[in-house]
Amino acid sequence: MAVVVLSQVNYRTGKLRDIAATTKLINDHGAEVIWDLAHSAGALPIDLNGAGARYAVGCTYKYLNGGPGAPAFLYVHKDVQDGGWQPLSGWHGHASPFAFDADYAPAGDISRFRTGTHSALAYTALEASFSLWAEVDMQALRDKSLAMSELFRECLADRLEAHGIKDMTPATSERGSQVSLIDSQHGYAIVQALIARGVIGDYREPGLMRFGFAPLYLSFEDVWQAAHHFRAVLKSGEYQNSQFHVRSAVT
Structure with missing residues (x-):
């Protein structure tokens, strides 16, 4: 079989x-x-x-x-x-x-x-x-998860295209609990710059920046702050610093 x-x-x-x-x-x-x-x-x-x-x-x-x-x-x-x-x-x-x-x-x-x-x-x-x-309402958790990922996308929507970043996240009804963004040139460095600011995403070749949302304990304020840091990293260009281009075993 x-x-x-x-x-x-x-x-x-x-x-x-x-x-x-x-x-x-x-x-x-x-x-x-x-x-x-x-x-x-x-x-x-x-x-x-x-x-x-x-x-x-x-x-x-x-x-x-x-x-x-x-x-x-x-x-x-x-x-x-x-x-x-x-x-x-x-x-x-x-x-x-x-x-x-x-x-x-x-x-x-x-x-x-x-x-x-x-x-x-x-x-x-x-x-x-x-x-x-044992005390969690899973449907309420799911609703919060989708709302958080959508908030993150909305907070970044006006900046991504200008920086050549593609949002490949599925529509709400077809989405897990993550936002997936593609930048084949700067993706790794952007993620490293965000980690330096305390925003922990991860990177997968080629060019995938992945941000997962754990609704059990993350807040909408956390999501807003993460998006704020993302915008700041793009605006300042700090991801271009050489330290963020050094590859490590874990991405």
């Missing part, structure tokens, strides 16, 4: 894919789909069951706020859990880990996909984050 791996939100453009429609299309052609939720989990409502999706993976260090080193996650629909196999079989995935049998027998539920003991410190940070998520 063919398997398709897709990100719900395209990491470059920020375009949001329709999980239900895409899953049905792929399944109708006899294939399975594994959804990558790295750029959507914690930024918008996700209904994998309602969409008919059976498999998904993702990370918790981005919008779920687990921080550096936070564990990844795996989703397998309960109807197909006993048909999957974790090639990195570990003690925590055993059906009876304290039986100490000579042969390995995977658990009959989702726990069969565990490998071994993960970092307790990483889980502690994630647990603190999840305690907040």
